[in-house]
Amino acid sequence: MKFLHRYIYIFMTALLVTSCSDPSSVDSCEESGNFIIAATPQALDGVADYLLTTESLESGSISTVGCGQEQDGTYRYYVTNNNKYFSLLYGQGNPGAVTTYQLNSNGKLDELSDFQSETVQAFAPIEDDVLMVKAPRSINDPTAYWYRLNTENSQFTDEGQIDIIELAGNGEGAFPSWLTQVDDQVFMPFSTITGQGNNSFSTSYPDSAWVAVYSYPEMALQTVIKDDRTSFIGRYFTKGLSVDENGDVYAFSSAIATDDNGQMISTKPSAITRINGGAMEFDQSYFFNIQEASDGFYLTDHVYAGDGNVLLMMRDADEKAPYTTGHNFAIVNVHNQTFTWVNGLPDASSILNVTSMNNYVSEDGSTVYTGITIGNTIENEEGEKETVFEGSYVYAIDIASATATRGLEVKGGAITSINKLEPAE
């Protein structure tokens, strides 16, 4: 029996040691603050994003190790409205989930609710709602759906349908790029697509821009504004309109319409156009040719900073790609049509990824904070060059001087979104 006693003793000791080595369940995360940064781990990839909070974007470092609200699944998109933070799972045809957070007085996120949503292609804050549109990319299924998400109770309060063939009016189907509130209306720029063949996003109308105008909250179509000086406004999952302090609407076109073989076929340059406040037509006297101003680049995304200043993400027009965010940055003033490249950023070729949708603009409009993940180019096993994750940083871009300064480092993840919330009461 001695052996048995000894055996049981050893085993129980081992178990005890094991359980004692558990760290306490007290959270070790010290970070808190008003800024919410979504980080996608670049390690050997778990699939979860983490939402980190921090006080400052200017300096220091935060890490996903031991910190961050775990998000169930990547391919998440983030939007804020009504001082709430919405995390949307893009489920690629399967229902996505939406989780809502608010900031507590300790500078940490509290989960308010989560609910099931359709996977949508456009979502934007409109009044106190988040308006979402699920758009088909097949001509055989010509109905798009819109959903009105009430941010007070995180529930869908209304929904409706849009006949995309009727909206396009040219035999193709309308595919919305994004949604923007203009006064009390919703402007929805779209391209028209064939919805069939090798490339369902191909079009026979590469040289036109359309904006559908809806009343809100009824979502009744008021009119469709058309312009033949540029290709379509905005891109897939990309906002293409911003409203300035005068109420004028600026429209950003990448000129990336494609044919059935994926060839770029727009004859128009990448440009900025304008719809004057209250008008239901493009201002034909305003045209800002970005491709010319940049000497051969096209814009992929824009961030409106204030007073007509806009940060543009740019890419070589000889390497046009329909879904790629540019890694070159420029500041333009849409009022006086000036163009300046930004200094102080890493070389475009060493940038792995930039935050396209959620960049933070300081309250005075003087600084845009953007997340830039830089990489290291290596040769992989097959002898091909490959850029691998090196580090992810917030860059503060000063509008006046067009100069970027490296700020906060995010360890263990690529920054995909920067937002700010105030503590909820």
Added chain:
Amino acid sequence: MTLPARYSYPLSGLLLLTLLLAFPFLSSAQQQATIEGRVVNESAEPLTGINVALEGTRWGATTNANGRYSIRNIAAGNYTIVASSIGFQTRKEELSLNAGQTHTWNITLQQAAYNLDAVTVSGKSELREVEEKAFNVDVVNAKKLHATTLDLGHALDRVSGVRVRESGGVGSRMNFSMNGFTGNQVKFFVDGIPIDNFGSSFQLNNIPVNYAERIEVYKGVVPVGLGADALGGAVNVITNRYQQTHADVSYSYGSFNTHRTNANLVYVAESGFTAQINAFQNYSDNNYDITVDVADIETGAYDKNREVERFNDTYHNETVIANLGVVNKSFADRLLVGITLGQNYDEIQTGARQVSVFGDWHRKGNLIMPTLKYQKSDLFTENLDVSLNANYNFGEEQNIDTSHRRYNWLGDYVEYEGPGGERSYSKYKYQNNNGLVTTNWNYQINGRHALSLGNTFNTFSREGHDPLNPDDITNDQPKKTRKNVAGLSYQYSREDWNVSLFTKHYFQKNIYVQSYNPSGDYGDVAYRDRTSNFSKMGYGAAATYFATDNLQLKASYEKSYRLPNSNELFGNLVNLEGNIELDPEKSHNYNLGGSYWMDLGSGHRLNVNQTVFYRDASDFIRTKLNTNQTQQVKDNLGSVTNLGLESQVYYQYQDKLAAGFNLTYQDLRNNTKYVDGRTTESVVYRDRIPNMPYFYGNANAEYTFNNLWQNNHSLSIGYNLLYVHDFYLYWPSLGTNSEKLAIPQQISHDITITYNLGPTNRFQFTLEARNITDERRYDNFSLQKPGRNFSGKVRYSF
């Protein structure tokens, strides 16, 4: 939910102890007598694991896979030699041995008309039941479970170090893990034939435990006879081989409208002609309740923690295995030609996560598989034994997703216009064209030296079409793999130790079409033909030593490879996405173990087993969720280490009480410091591998009332407890502890009551209650399993 983020390494003390215990020392050989021979059954098939011993002495041995044994260094004198094993009549003979003499004792054992528990006990009291094999092997006596309604998967779940994870109820997909190895790192065999080709109609989740006589579970190092790329171990199911006309029929009914039938019929003629039919059927609605967040179909609002019934999860399968042939002929000890026919139907309730719910999607499959089995001992020359097995699967599988709807957990749905599916509009039907040939040669050079050569050849070519999408060129692209694994081993045995050295060659060729992006633009797709070849050598050694009559030590090492299988490469079209980029996995496996037997007197016996293992794997293949979490996908994870500890304790009192427990702790760590040439250290370097149970165990007890009110009536009451410690879904070190997603701790209790009547258990009545406390249990990315459920079973045999 809180969980430990990181563990320290508490095992070093135990490891040290085991190392000390295992310190090998060799005994000196002497000029003494030897007994050797071969044990066969009435059909002249070799019997493995038969104990042969000299009564009242410490001399004994166990027969190997060829039925051979040898007992050496016996002092001259008069002895009674005994051959016995569970399920066979014991044979005894008196003999006298002279110094230096080699005595040959070949015998045939007859199947016993037995009371199993009694045999077990008397067998153990006369002869210690030992595993002579140097491999780390557990043998499950499946006959003890024949009264239960378990399938093979759930029977294996009770083995130490083993966790069987499933995605739902009857017929649901199972994922086997053993000592940190999961899925196809562990290979399954039926009578030595790999079953990974057999399609969905013949798998762990639907084969009743009655099909098996015993189950051998090899942990870590696998003998070459099971010639496959089993990197983490192997499970070999030894089927019932009744040597006389025999029938065994059972039927059970249980919760969730579950019906299971099993029939085993054997006819043996005087001439040696034999016919065997094994048929089984499973049916279940699987409509058990689960607790989920139910989304309102209109508003999307989640109704939290609501209890709902599963509604699209009916499963049924019907399988018949028929064999015709001869035994005991000059040209063959056994030559069987057979066919396995089967079909199954499986409704798919969820995606890889419970949040995606389906209402109409289902799949079905069939199995048409001719088989050939040949066995001959002493071919060409004495002591050369040969076996050959071949089969080809003509079966088809079909994926049917034609309902253009979106469901919620209440069964409400939104119907969409036009054609479409719930996940992807499909009626894809495919044939995997699996072929398999295995051969084994064993040569016993003399009593001490033996050579084995095993080879397994495997072919796969998926061909399919989708009537709904006839123009989809990806369906016409080649999806082919060819695999060959050859192994050569040499065994040397002495009376109290033996050693085995082996080498294996792994070959795989994949022919496929790779999609790539020619322009670098999002969404651009082109295809190119690809062929990949893999050819590598592995090797290893295993040794065992009997330090005393009561203490056996085992040590083994292997450098091994695991080739990705066809479903991992090309997908299973349900919840496993293919990954053609998957590389073979390489591992160094070290195992060290000890077994100690104790006779505490007055019928009390105790057995203690302790194993320490260490794995150092590169290109570790693990399961993760695909990017949008709808399916699982296999992925190579740079480098992983696993230091683990496994304990088993069993206690027996006469033929009345048996009780025991086993516990497994494994410290699986990510060992990749720099990913893909990065210069910054990975933030999850040395982090615990997520979504893998790492601490789990079983406890069980059974009490038998013999001769209740009349002879031959007995009642047993059994209890089984299953424990799984909680674990994280994603990397433990990332994110705020208190907010992390985790699979909670699971404890379930099962009770089984069996009543036997008739001279040889002719009738058996069993009542089973599983998960009696109605605990919520989860598996595989938090899919919920059945709560409390009951079943009853009637079994008749003659």
